[in-house]
Amino acid sequence: MNMFSSSPSSSSKFTLFSPSQNLNSSRFHFIINLKTPHSSSKHRILPPIHSHHESSSPALQEKPQNSGSQGEDNEMEDGDGFDEEIIKAKKSLEELLVVRRPVMEFYDEEAAGVTASAEARIGSGSSGKLKELTPSSGIDEGLSRFAKKMPIFEPLRVESSSEEKPLSVNLDLALYRARILARNYRYEEAEEILRKCISYWPEDGRPYVALGKTLSKQSKMNEARAVYEKGCQATQGENSYIWQCWAVLETKVGNTRRARELFDAATVADKRHIAAWHGWAVLEMKQGNIKKARNLLGKGLKFCGGNEYIYQTLALLEVRAKRYEQARYLFRQATKCNPRSCASWLAWAQLEAQQENNRAARRLFEKAVQASPKNRFAWHVWGVFEANLGNVELARKLLKVGHAVNPRDPVLLQSLALLEYRYSTANLARVLFRRASELDPRHQPVWIAWGWMEWKEGNLATARDLYQKALSIDSTTESAARCLQAWGVLEQRVGNLSAARRLFRSSLNINSQSYVTWMTWASLEEDQGNSVRAEEIRNLYFQQRTEIVDDASWIMGFLDIIDPAIDSIKRLLNIEKAKGSSATDDRGENEQSGGYSSDPASGSTTGSGSGFNLDEFIREKLSLDPSKLEVQLGPSRVAYSKSAKSAANMRRSDNKNVAAAPKL
Secondary structure, eight states, X not given: OOOOOOOOOSSBOBOOOOSOTTSSSOOOOOOOOBOOSSOTTOOOOXXXXXXXXXXXXXXXXXXXXXXXXXXXXXXXXXXXXXXXXXXXXXXXXXXXXXXXXOOOSSOOHHHXXXXXXXXXXXXXXXXXHHHHOOHHHHHHHHHHHHHHTSGGGOHHHHHGGGGGSOOTHHHHHHHHHHHHHHHTTOHHHHHHHHHHHHHHOTTOSHHHHHHHHHHHHTTOHHHHHHHHHHHHHHTTTOOHHHHHHHHHHHHHHTOHHHHHHHHHHHHHHOTTOHHHHHHHHHHHHHTTOHHHHHHHHHHHHHHHOOOHHHHHHHHHHHHHTTOHHHHHHHHHHHHHHOTTOHHHXXXXXXXHXXXXXXHHHHHHHHXXXXXXTTOHHHHHHHHHHHHHTTOHHHHHHHHHHHHHHOTTOHHHHHHHHHHHHHHSOHHHHHHHHHHHHHHOTTOHHHHHHHHHHHHHTTOHHHHHHHHHHHHHHOSSSHHHHHHHHHHHXXXXXXXXXXXXHHHHHHHHHHOTTOHHHHHHHHHHHHHTTOHHHHHHHHHHHHHHOOOOOOOTTOOOOOOOOOOTHHHHHHHHHTOSOOTTOOOOOSTTTSTTOOOOOOOGGGOOOOOOXXXXXXXXXXXXXXXXXXXXXXXXXXXXXXXXXHHHHHHHHHHHHOOXXXXXXXXX
């Protein structure tokens, strides 16, 4: 905006304009006749006129004068008139040029102080300083004061919206509350909290990870995948935890190629992210790429240093390669890295139990429960170990302690039910099976074990319903393959050979590496006199099996952090029997049985010699009375009837889960 203008006149004139075009007031012109006290070649410099209001002062500048002859006397005589007209001009400006400043939420006190001090210095009347001021400097000062009062120059106004965002400590509290809700199966409330956290803190990766895991627990894989993708975009791909969780999700659904890409992205985002290296190695191990798995675990040690998970994985690889001394060394390294690593103690104990070093195994089980007194795996695996040795009372106590500290775990009740079935009554076992199925209706091994028990008791229709219930949960898992194999043996025993063949074939479609299923099918054909067909089946197994070639020069192995109870359940049910053993109908010896193979040489109940007092440990660490560990069983009269009825309806309406279900 052109703030100054000049028009020729016979006398000296000043033209005043409004300092802003945004004002509602129009432009005002004040023409003041002035007689300068100097000659025509000189101009008198006047200081800017300031209003006493908070509004910006208009700029004032003298217009050029025409040449004329005026004497020194006239200039002195007109001095008083000049001062009077200046005062009148000030009053006129105060009355007419009232600039309304916008309403401001914040007032810049520092800027106001600077302006006041500048005005005080200018208005002090010092002739020397006034002469030093040029018109441009006065204009710049007025414009700067005016600019400071505009909202666009106020940074506090821009930051005022940040007051609505909660403090970061609220994020930690919200994540903790969501975790507790998800642990108590209140998923909807947990999801609501986590989505609010994402809206308030979109740059933080923790809410995305927590929400994705919550959705995965509910089998909402597509929604979880969308959450992880959104999180990677929001964090610009720099959060390795989101990449790693996404990779684990793709591994679960079988997208191996995509999972590799995501694990790779996680290691690029943070090469010190140990879970990414370990998870990737587990994936390669499951695909039979042992050399690749070792390479990844080696990189994990290189970039992340000593870690109990890496050492434990390597030790388990050495166990698979039957290099037991190297495995013991690596287990020792794992427990040194973290003496409270219950998984490392348990894996080491299982190695010693496999080698029949029962005393050493018992000491390691004691270490495991001391490292994590409430760990359900520790109590379960130790209880199964003692049951296999024939220490029934100790095994029963260990399983009951595990159930007391983990009342929502169905695996402990399942193992206790099988124990009671062998050494007590079938009715007590049924009650325990029913309670376990109520705790987790989607736990397939519970239904399989219950079906096996009912078959042994002669309740074939009930056994079939229970097997069908297990398959209706998920027909693509390893548990489903074992269920189909067990059901096939049932049909073989009752003479439904065509149904048994279809069930064996369905089991092998899920898990083609099961030696037990192939040999059971071959045995069926051989019993029917089809020796040629039996030999073909054996040849098919050897042709399609996956050879895992390990490099013995590497004194390292593999850790697969899986549920330690899985191997114990296999031994408990004895579904995968030893090679060459024949199927019998005796309790505890069949490939489906839940009995224990007791070791007569080590069947004593003597302690490990370490001085560990189990009862005292239970009292001090768990605040439990060892004499009052009875399982609390609630009323569940209609639980089984409903589940059996729904299973029967599902079997009649949908035969997708079993490719060739027999018509019985």
